Amino acid sequence: MSTDSLWYHLPPPSTVVPTPPAEAPRAPVALSIDGREVEVAAGDTVLDACRTAGASVPTLCYLETLTPVNACRLCVVEQEGARVLVPACSRKAEPGMKIQTASPRVRTARKVVLELLASSVDLSTAGELTPLLEEYGAAPGRFGAGAATVAQPVKDDNDLYVRDYGKCVLCYKCVEACGTDAQHTFAIAVAGRGFQAHISTELDVPLPDSACVYCGNCIAVCPTGALMAKPEFLLRQAEQWAPERQAVTDTICPYCGVGCTLTVHVQDQQIVKVTSPIDNGTTRGHLCVKGRFGFEYVHSEPER
Amino acid sequence: MDLHIVGAEANTDERAAVDAALGAPVTGWDGGTHVATRDGRSARGGREASARRDLLLPALHAVQDRVGHISHGALNYICRRLSVPPAEAWGVVTFYHLLSTHPAPPLVVHVCDDIACRARGADGLCRDLEAAWGPPLTHGGHRADPEAHRGAGEAGARRGWMRSPCLGHCEQAPAALALGAGADGVREEWAPVGGAAGIVARAEALERHAGAAPLDEAGRLAALCAVAPQAGSPSLRILRRVGVVDPERLDAYRASGGYVALARALDMGPASVVAEVVASKLMGRGGAAFPTGRKWEAVAREPARPRYVVCNADESEPGTFKDRVLLEGDPFAIVEAMTICGFATGAEYGYVYIRGEYPMAEARMAGAIVAARAAGLLGPDVMGRGVRFDLEIRRGAGAYICGEETALFNSIEGKRGEPRSKPPFPSQVGLFGQPTVVNNVETLANIPDIVREGGDAWAGIGTPGSTGPKLFCVSGHVARPGVYEVPFGQTLGEVLALAGGVPDGRRLQAILLGGAAGVFVGPEALDMPLTFEGARAASATLGSGVVLVFDDTADLPDMLRRIAQFFRDESCGQCVPCRVGTVRQEELLARLAAGGGDRPAAFELLNELGQAMRDASICGLGQTASSAIETAFARLDLHGFGAPR
Numbered sequence: 001m002s003t004d005s006l007w008y009h010l011p012p013p014s015t016v017v018p019t020p021p022a023e024a025p026r027a028p029v030a031l032s033i034d035g036r037e038v039e040v041a042a043g044d045t046v047l048d049a050c051r052t053a054g055a056s057v058p059t060l061c062y063l064e065t066l067t068p069v070n071a072c073r074l075c076v077v078e079q080e081g082a083r084v085l086v087p088a089c090s091r092k093a094e095p096g097m098k099i100q101t102a103s104p105r106v107r108t109a110r111k112v113v114l115e116l117l118a119s120s121v122d123l124s125t126a127g128e129l130t131p132l133l134e135e136y137g138a139a140p141g142r143f144g145a146g147a148a149t150v151a152q153p154v155k156d157d158n159d160l161y162v163r164d165y166g167k168c169v170l171c172y173k174c175v176e177a178c179g180t181d182a183q184h185t186f187a188i189a190v191a192g193r194g195f196q197a198h199i200s201t202e203l204d205v206p207l208p209d210s211a212c213v214y215c216g217n218c219i220a221v222c223p224t225g226a227l228m229a230k231p232e233f234l235l236r237q238a239e240q241w242a243p244e245r246q247a248v249t250d251t252i253c254p255y256c257g258v259g260c261t262l263t264v265h266v267q268d269q270q271i272v273k274v275t276s277p278i279d280n281g282t283t284r285g286h287l288c289v290k291g292r293f294g295f296e297y298v299h300s301e302p303e304r
Numbered sequence: 305m306d307l308h309i310v311g312a313e314a315n316t317d318e319r320a321a322v323d324a325a326l327g328a329p330v331t332g333w334d335g336g337t338h339v340a341t342r343d344g345r346s347a348r349g350g351r352e353a354s355a356r357r358d359l360l361l362p363a364l365h366a367v368q369d370r371v372g373h374i375s376h377g378a379l380n381y382i383c384r385r386l387s388v389p390p391a392e393a394w395g396v397v398t399f400y401h402l403l404s405t406h407p408a409p410p411l412v413v414h415v416c417d418d419i420a421c422r423a424r425g426a427d428g429l430c431r432d433l434e435a436a437w438g439p440p441l442t443h444g445g446h447r448a449d450p451e452a453h454r455g456a457g458e459a460g461a462r463r464g465w466m467r468s469p470c471l472g473h474c475e476q477a478p479a480a481l482a483l484g485a486g487a488d489g490v491r492e493e494w495a496p497v498g499g500a501a502g503i504v505a506r507a508e509a510l511e512r513h514a515g516a517a518p519l520d521e522a523g524r525l526a527a528l529c530a531v532a533p534q535a536g537s538p539s540l541r542i543l544r545r546v547g548v549v550d551p552e553r554l555d556a557y558r559a560s561g562g563y564v565a566l567a568r569a570l571d572m573g574p575a576s577v578v579a580e581v582v583a584s585k586l587m588g589r590g591g592a593a594f595p596t597g598r599k600w601e602a603v604a605r606e607p608a609r610p611r612y613v614v615c616n617a618d619e620s621e622p623g624t625f626k627d628r629v630l631l632e633g634d635p636f637a638i639v640e641a642m643t644i645c646g647f648a649t650g651a652e653y654g655y656v657y658i659r660g661e662y663p664m665a666e667a668r669m670a671g672a673i674v675a676a677r678a679a680g681l682l683g684p685d686v687m688g689r690g691v692r693f694d695l696e697i698r699r700g701a702g703a704y705i706c707g708e709e710t711a712l713f714n715s716i717e718g719k720r721g722e723p724r725s726k727p728p729f730p731s732q733v734g735l736f737g738q739p740t741v742v743n744n745v746e747t748l749a750n751i752p753d754i755v756r757e758g759g760d761a762w763a764g765i766g767t768p769g770s771t772g773p774k775l776f777c778v779s780g781h782v783a784r785p786g787v788y789e790v791p792f793g794q795t796l797g798e799v800l801a802l803a804g805g806v807p808d809g810r811r812l813q814a815i816l817l818g819g820a821a822g823v824f825v826g827p828e829a830l831d832m833p834l835t836f837e838g839a840r841a842a843s844a845t846l847g848s849g850v851v852l853v854f855d856d857t858a859d860l861p862d863m864l865r866r867i868a869q870f871f872r873d874e875s876c877g878q879c880v881p882c883r884v885g886t887v888r889q890e891e892l893l894a895r896l897a898a899g900g901g902d903r904p905a906a907f908e909l910l911n912e913l914g915q916a917m918r919d920a921s922i923c924g925l926g927q928t929a930s931s932a933i934e935t936a937f938a939r940l941d942l943h944g945f946g947a948p949r
Contacts, residue, residue, distance in 0.1 A: 072880055084919055112916035119888075186392060
């Protein structure tokens, strides 16, 4: 049979381990941040350069795992020769840029942005903004008691999380996490225009009627606590929420073979929250409904 | 994408309207009848459907025109047809003010109460109309007042009205736009409206199906002459055909020198055409005054294909109407200019984005495109020279921000009209992510002359820093409001004199240059040359060419508050400085008008707010939202506006 020339024989397997094609070396980009020369990789942003230079630049709508939308304008810096300030989070670093991260124009813009936010949005659970308000001397009261706000009733329409859009700064992070940056579910989007712009399902239908799959990735990226898991919400209502009393333990999700890293937050012998580290190569901070909310069984003694 | 579409189904009317815009559905997966043997085993067509996302706005328009509002069922059907998530489509619907989210009366009259109409009594007209028809409808999607939806409680009424930002008929103020729903729904511009009584009479005539008859050629030309008072003057270039040559006849256009430039361009070759435009030093006429040649050059240089040509006809700057006059009065010139641009930059397709408030301009352009295509002047073989170029019209839906070029791209692509961050610029990453030339209507109107005469010769018109002719939209308190063409270099006073100056017995109080995003100047600025460099030297701007005149009867503080309200209404809401800043600016003006509180603190706050909006907003809207107000306080006598009472 082996002499039959009509038979096709597979070639012997190659012993050479394939290597990826060599990438052309990219020239580093040299620019100046507050007078300090720094070099960053081509494609890096001005924000990357600022962090390399050790200059602190506040951010709100920026997250490493999401596409920058540069909507909050907190990260603006002054570029020499540019007519307006530039958003550090999305602007690519260019050779020879001269950036000022704390000039009077920059500080005024940031201060006013903080005042506009604090005068229109309930920031009581937006922990990362509180020190900034102080640092920039923001006085939101300047706009008077009658200043319009986005205050509205809490949306509590499902068992897993609540949406308190009176705390929403419209950073677009939840929309991105629900959409192309993580979940690809597209249950929520920005609706309305101007000051009436808000996060909404279609026709503002309750979450259970929408495309939502309850992965909770929107909660994970929300910077102000506008989106909050039910246990945390209830504990906060009862004034029992105490992060300082919580033990935080990393473990592996028991549900499927992916093996996502879970960070379990335990308060008074009860799991109160599950997150995932944002720098985890598998999850990038995102989980599914089971990993994030499927911990109730741990507490149900009889079935255990 | 796993679409999750639940709830209401579209009714027959809604389906018919959508199918008329998109064609009939192919399978059960894109909204058609489910056939188990065909659709039961596999889903096909999702990629093709979502690739047509740019038809979202046309489909929404189709439903709005037929039914008067976008119901949940209609939204679901459109989403199925185009494979768009309903939440995203809802975000698009609620973005545009000409799309209604709630049942509305079959006829809605949008009454302009913006600055130019206000200077001519629009506010009183609105009060009279309220007495006749009841309170105005409001837009949906207002979170602050969930009950205040457009049309809510009015569904049974035969007609309704609402206040509108500038409708672009400032020369015949006050103006209104009538939008009817139904298979024969009207879309008519009413200017001048002849008071509330005029509106009521016209609405009743429509209900009796006794609306105005279509104009004949003489009527068309007469209507244009009323808007362009210089019509017929031999000195005119951009306006040379307006009011003289029938805008609905291609043969008339060709007999008056049309398509000579395109033939010449095809002989010259693309690189030479770009070189002539560069040599002409033509600057964009939309407001930003960017060198047109540099845009064309940049796109021609890009390696990526396809490339696109976009004509920005979303003219919405309060006080501006020149582009409307060109589209209505000389539509073939715009088609020819876009064809030249496509040839020169290697683009084979173009879009004309016309604001939804301009049905007449849209109809004339649509007619011109059909006629040009039939004559082989558009299509796969332009003028028999093997050049491919075609055009289509996209209708805006009531959003000033879509005049910003990147917001306009998003709007065409079926997304919310939110501006993108620049860089990258449109010449690299524009419409559908491809290299794109985007030019204003008036800018394009200059192209045939430049090609015919040569860039250097054309650059001899005007001044060395501001070449060519320029249109100015003169309105407000002048004897003969209208669009006026002058070579660059005339002074503000000379342009004002062309329009007959302020009416006899009145005194000039202030002039708004460049529209709501422009600046106020006082009577002392009459000697200022209306050139880019002259305006810059006087810390002013020409913007889109608005010269809005206020005499001593005008209530300027009221105008300032209307401008603040305009920016609050038109902010897209994307970035914080503009979304909240425009609201705070309006509140501060209200506080000053009430005369209470700490006045110096309020002014300090206004200035700081203005600086932050100018420095930190994403796009030109936020960056200029404080400009008119700040210059008014700095330069005008506001008769103690904001002083403690």
